[in-house]
Amino acid sequence: MHSPLSSGRRRAEQALRREAQLLELLLDNLEVPVLACAADGRTTQASQGARDLLGDACAPGAPQEMWIERLRARTPEGLPLSVADLPPMRAIRERAPRALDLVIETARGLNHLTAWAHPLGEDCAGAATGALSILTPRASRPAGALPQTGPGAPEGGGAVGRKS
Numbered sequence: 805m806h807s808p809l810s811s812g813r814r815r816a817e818q819a820l821r822r823e824a825q826l827l828e829l830l831l832d833n834l835e836v837p838v839l840a841c842a843a844d845g846r847t848t849q850a851s852q853g854a855r856d857l858l859g860d861a862c863a864p865g866a867p868q869e870m871w872i873e874r875l876r877a878r879t880p881e882g883l884p885l886s887v888a889d890l891p892p893m894r895a896i897r898e899r900a901p902r903a904l905d906l907v908i909e910t911a912r913g914l915n916h917l918t919a920w921a922h923p924l925g926e927d928c929a930g931a932a933t934g935a936l937s938i939l940t941p942r943a944s945r946p947a948g949a950l951p952q953t954g955p956g957a958p959e960g961g962g963a964v965g966r967k968s
Contacts, residue, residue, distance in 0.1 A: 828849075830851075831849055831850065831851040831852065832851075832852055833852060834851035834852060834853055835851075835852065835853040835856075836851060836853045836938065836939075836940075837850075837851060837853040837854035837856075837857050837858065837938065837939035838850070838851040838853065838854055838936070838937070838938050838939075839851070839854050839858075839862050839892075839936070839937045839939075840924065840934060840935070840936050840937075841868070841892050841896075841934050841935050841937070842933070842934045843896055843927075843931065843932060843933050843934055844867075845867055845868035845887065845890075845892060845893055845896070846865050846866065846867050846868075847862050847863065847864055847865065847866045847867075848864065848934065849864070850862040850863075850864075854939070857910055857912070857915070857939065858875065858908075858910065859874075859910065859911065860874075861874050861875050867887075868887045868890055868892065868893055869887055871885075871887075871890060871908070872884075872885060872886070872887060875908040875909055875910065876908065876909045877890065877906050877907070877908050878906065878907050879904075879905070879906060879907070880905050880906070880907055880916060880942070882907075885904075885906065889904070890904070890919065890921075891903055891904050891919045891920065891921035891935075891937060892919075892921040892935040892937050893935075894921070895921040895922055895923045895932065895935040896923055896931075896932040896934065896935050897932075899923050899926075899930075899931075899932050900923065901920070901921065901922045901923070902920075902921050903918055903919065903920045903921070904918070904919050905917070905918050905942055906918075906919055915941075916941070916942040917939045917940065917941060917942055918939070918940050918941075918942050919937055919938075919939055920937060920938045920939075920940065921935045921936065921937045921938075922935060922936050922937075923935050924936055
């Protein structure tokens, strides 16, 4: 005989599995480069668009260092970026949305992108448990929509949000 507690737990686990399957289906068919990473910066999930653009730099478990090493991520002015400069790591560290215009080298050649990142969840200590990132072609960013963050950016720039 099943207790109400065990059947409730079973329903909750089934609901979580369905949600995970839906997310996986969405990511497998999404052409926009979208990545999720854990608090340590390792990729946990990536959309088909991200896999097509970034290759193994967004494979499950891939560290943010691959953006620097394999993709040669840098500012549009050519300044080198550190892992700490990348929007997902800043979003996790600062617990606030971040964005940065950058250039990466892929099999497609040079890609001028805006990397947007938003922290995901919080642990019991209030630290971000990860970040969700979206990569958009640099030309698609609305003019003046978001100041840059990182090397060479103006002080205080980078928070996503509505102007008060």
